Amino acid sequence: xxxxxxxxxxxxxRSTPAQLAGDAAEDEVCLxxxxxxxxxxxxxxxxxxxxxxxLAVDPGPPRELVVLEVRRRARRDFGLAExxxxxxxxxxxxxAVGLLLERGALPDGRSLPRLPVRVDLVAMDAGADGRVSVRxxxxxGLGGSG
Numbered sequence: 001x002x003x004x005x006x007x008x009x010x011x012x013x014r015s016t017p018a019q020l021a022g023d024a025a026e027d028e029v030c031l032x033x034x035x036x037x038x039x040x041x042x043x044x045x046x047x048x049x050x051x052x053x054x055l056a057v058d059p060g061p062p063r064e065l066v067v068l069e070v071r072r073r074a075r076r077d078f079g080l081a082e083x084x085x086x087x088x089x090x091x092x093x094x095x096a097v098g099l100l101l102e103r104g105a106l107p108d109g110r111s112l113p114r115l116p117v118r119v120d121l122v123a124m125d126a127g128a129d130g131r132v133s134v135r136x137x138x139x140x141g142l143g144g145s146g
């Protein structure tokens with residue numbers, strides 16, 4: 001699976017421009033991860049009412065199971081992509097990670113690798129010159145307990 005990102009998302013019958021842009025951002029992130037030796041296990045993984053954008057294994061060292069949230073902004077006029085990760089989204093991510101670990105398996109039945117878990121944020125946005133900036137924040141805190 002390490003040669004090509006695995007798509008678990010359902011093809012959308014009606015995709016909005018924002019959904020298409022988000023999908024393109026996730027495609028770019030997965031390509032970068034795979035080029036860096038990562039194994040992408042799943043994309044758009046539904047866990048209850050929450051979703052994990054990308055689930056992958058970072059080859060390390062140390063090897064880790066990584067839940068990645070991809071945030072994209074078309075422009076920086078109203079702030080950076082990182083600023084869109086609000087308390088509600090962090091709470092949803094905590095729930096999703098908890099459900100994933102509780103299940104211990106992907107929806108297709110594959111077991112989760114027995115590795116330490118980390119949550120990363122990949123932020124993408126375009127500068128005034130139109131060039132896309134990609135920032136990978138490793139080990140972000142999700143804060144809180146509920």
